[in-house]
Amino acid sequence: MKILVVNAGSSSIKYQVIDMTDESVLAVGLVDRVGIPGSTLKHEPAGKEAVVIKQDLPDHTAGMELVLEVLVNPEYGVVKSMDEIGAVGHRTVHGGEAFAQSVVIDDEVKKVIRDCIDIAPLHNPPNLMGIEACQKLMPNVKHVGVFDTAFHQTMEPANYMYALPYEVYEEYRVRRYGFHGTSHYYVSHRAADMLGKKFEDCKIITLHLGNGASMAAIKDGKVVDTSMGFTPLEGLVMGTRSGDIDPGIVFYLMDKLGMNPAEANNYFNKKSGLLGLSGVSNDMRDIEEAANNGNARAQIALEVYYNHVKGYIGNYFAKLNGCDCIVFTAGVGENGIDIRRHICEDLDALGIKMDVEKNKVRGKEVDVATEDSRVRIFVIPTNEELVIARDTYRLAK
Ligand code: ADP
Numbered sequence: 260m261k262i263l264v265v266n267a268g269s270s271s272i273k274y275q276v277i278d279m280t281d282e283s284v285l286a287v288g289l290v291d292r293v294g295i296p297g298s299t300l301k302h303e304p305a306g307k308e309a310v311v312i313k314q315d316l317p318d319h320t321a322g323m324e325l326v327l328e329v330l331v332n333p334e335y336g337v338v339k340s341m342d343e344i345g346a347v348g349h350r351t352v353h354g355g356e357a358f359a360q361s362v363v364i365d366d367e368v369k370k371v372i373r374d375c376i377d378i379a380p381l382h383n384p385p386n387l388m389g390i391e392a393c394q395k396l397m398p399n400v401k402h403v404g405v406f407d408t409a410f411h412q413t414m415e416p417a418n419y420m421y422a423l424p425y426e427v428y429e430e431y432r433v434r435r436y437g438f439h440g441t442s443h444y445y446v447s448h449r450a451a452d453m454l455g456k457k458f459e460d461c462k463i464i465t466l467h468l469g470n471g472a473s474m475a476a477i478k479d480g481k482v483v484d485t486s487m488g489f490t491p492l493e494g495l496v497m498g499t500r501s502g503d504i505d506p507g508i509v510f511y512l513m514d515k516l517g518m519n520p521a522e523a524n525n526y527f528n529k530k531s532g533l534l535g536l537s538g539v540s541n542d543m544r545d546i547e548e549a550a551n552n553g554n555a556r557a558q559i560a561l562e563v564y565y566n567h568v569k570g571y572i573g574n575y576f577a578k579l580n581g582c583d584c585i586v587f588t589a590g591v592g593e594n595g596i597d598i599r600r601h602i603c604e605d606l607d608a609l610g611i612k613m614d615v616e617k618n619k620v621r622g623k624e625v626d627v628a629t630e631d632s633r634v635r636i637f638v639i640p641t642n643e644e645l646v647i648a649r650d651t652y653r654l655a656k
Contacts, residue, residue, distance in 0.1 A: 260345035260655070261285065261338060262648040263330075265323075267349070267389025269381065270295055272322045276330065276337050276344070277648040284644075285337040286330070290322045298322070302329045310335045319385070320392040327396055346401045347393050348651030350441070350643065351386045353379035354406035355432060361409065361650035364390060364402040372404065378432055378489070403651040410440030413481035418578075421489070435493070437485035439467045439589075441643040443475040446588045449639045453626065454583055462579045464572060467641065468598070469589030470498040470541065474568070476575035484578055486571055492528055495571065496564045498541030501531035503567065536560040543591045543598065565601045572602075576609055584635035585611065593640050594621045603636060610634045 260280075266273040272290040277283070288302040298316040303309040312329070316322045330336050330344075338344060349364065353375040362368055369387065376383045394402055419435040420428065427433040443465045450465070451458040459480035466474050472495040475485040486494030486502075496502045504527075513523050534541040537560040539549045549557035576582055586592075587599055596619055603613040610633030618627040620638060628636040 260652060261343050262651050262655075263344050263347045263393075264644045264647045264651070265347060265349050265389050265393060266644075267319055267385050267392075269385045272319065272326065272389060274326055275644045275648070277644065279345075279648065279652045282645065282648070288326065288329070290316065290326060292316075293322045294318055300325055300329065302326075302335065304335050304337050307335055318392075319388040320395060323389070323392040323396055341397065344397065344400060346403060346651045346655030347397060348403045348405055348647040349386065349390050349393070350407070350647055351390075351404045352382035352407045352438065353436070354404070354408050355436070356412065358404070358406050358409050359412035361403055361405045361647075361654060363654050364394075364404045368404055378436075401651075401655040403647075403654050405441060405647040405650050407438045407440050408436045410444040411437030411475070411482045411485050414484060418484040433489055435485075435488040437473065437475070437482070438487045438491050439471070439473045439475075440482075440485075441646045442467045442588060442641040443473075443477070443482070443485070445642050445646045446586045446637075446639040447475070447477050449624065450584050450586045450635075450637050453624070453637055453639075454635065456583070461584075462582045464575045464579070464582050464585045466568065466585060466587050466592050466602075467589045468495070468568070468587065468591035468595070471500070472497045472502075472589070472591070474571045474575065476579050478579050484575065495567045496536075496560075497532045498543075499529045499532045499534045501527050501535070533560050533564065536563060543595060547595075547597065561598075561601070565598075568602050569606070572606065572609070572611075582609075582634055584637055586637045586639050588639050588641040593638060596621070599627070599636075599638070611636065 262277050262279060264275045270293045275287045276285040278285055284305060286304045290300045292298040293316050296315055300312045301309060327341060330338055331340055355375045357371045372383055372387050447463045447465050448458055450463050451461045454461060463477040471491055473485055473487040476483045492500050494502050509523055533546050537546050537557040539545055539557050546557050546560055550561050591598055599618055600615055603611055612629045612632035613627055613636055614629045622640050625638050626635050627638060
C-alpha cells in the first residue's frame, strides 16, 4: 500500500508519498503561499529532477488538487492513478485530551479537532482545511489523524497541571499538553533500538532542537514530562519564542509597550527567542556566525540557549532518577556540532561525556559519547512522516 502523508499549515502543504512495502519515499513536496498570490509547488520525485510549478492557489483544496495532479503526472508523477494511494495520514497538532493515539478521522474526530481550535488557534484550522480538502478529493480512502500531542498524553497530573485555580483546567482546559510528540516518539524508539533494549525498559531524554524546540523525559515507555506546555511557547529558547520566563514580564511589558493580548502573543512567540536576544536572526547558523565574529548579543543568545537545555537535562535526570541516553534531533540537534558540544560540556557529574571527535557529524544516526560515558549521547535524524505513514497503514489495513 502507498500512503500519502499531508502536513497542512496556514499557507503551506507539505506532503510525502511512502510505499509501505519497503517504507521507501517515492516523492516529497511542498506547496507554498497557499491563499497568497505567487503560490508555488515544488515536487521532488525519488531519483528524478525536482519540478517547480507556479500557479495561484486560492485555498487548500486548490493546493491539494494540484498535488494530486502532480502525483499522477506521466512524466514526474509517482503513481499511475490515485487508486494506488491506500490511505492518507494527516499531521494534526492538537487533539486535546481526546487522543493518546492516532485515529481514523470521522465526523466525531473532526469535531474534537474543531473544539481544540480555541487552544491551538494557529495550527488546528489549517490542519482541518487540509483534512477536508483531502476528504473531498479522495472520498474512498481512510484518512488518519496523527496528533503532535498524543505521545505526551501519558503524563501524570504532577507534570501536566499548573499551580493555577483548578477551575481553569476544568473550564478552559488549561494544562500542559506538549508538542512535537511524533518526533519524540520516533527518536526515542530508535534510541531504544540503539541501546539494544526494550523501549519499555529505557530512561530516555529527547532533545528536539529545531526552529521550535522541546525536550521530553521518557521512562517505562511513557512520557513523564515535556518542556512545551499549554502552548508551544513554554520551555526552551527557540528561534523566535522566549521559552520559560517570569509570567510577570508579560503583564509588565503589555503595560509598558501598550500591547493587547494578541500583540503580546505575537511578541513572545515571534519577536523573542534567539531573534529578539541577538537582534541578528532566528536561524541558528546566523547566530553562530555572528557570535564567532564577536557579536556580543549573539554570544549571550547562545549561552542562554545552552543554559535552558542544560537546565532541562538536569530537571529530567531528577525526574527519571537517571537516564540511559540523551538524543539530539531536528535541524539544530542533527547538524549543530558546536551546539551539541556546548550543551554536553561539564555534564560529567551526570555521567554524560561526549567524544568531541565522534561528535563531528551531521544528520546521521550515531552514538557520540565516549566509551566510558555512563549515558549514551545519540544523534538521530527525526522522521515524523514515517511515523505518520506507519500509523496510517496500520489503521487503514
Ligand atoms: P523546524 O522547527 O522549522 O522544522 P528544523 O528542524 O528544520 O526546524 O530546524 C531549523 C534550524 O536548524 C534552524 O535554526 C537552522 O539554523 C538549524 N540548522 C540547520 N543546519 C544547521 C547547522 N549546520 N548548524 C547549526 N544549526 C543548523
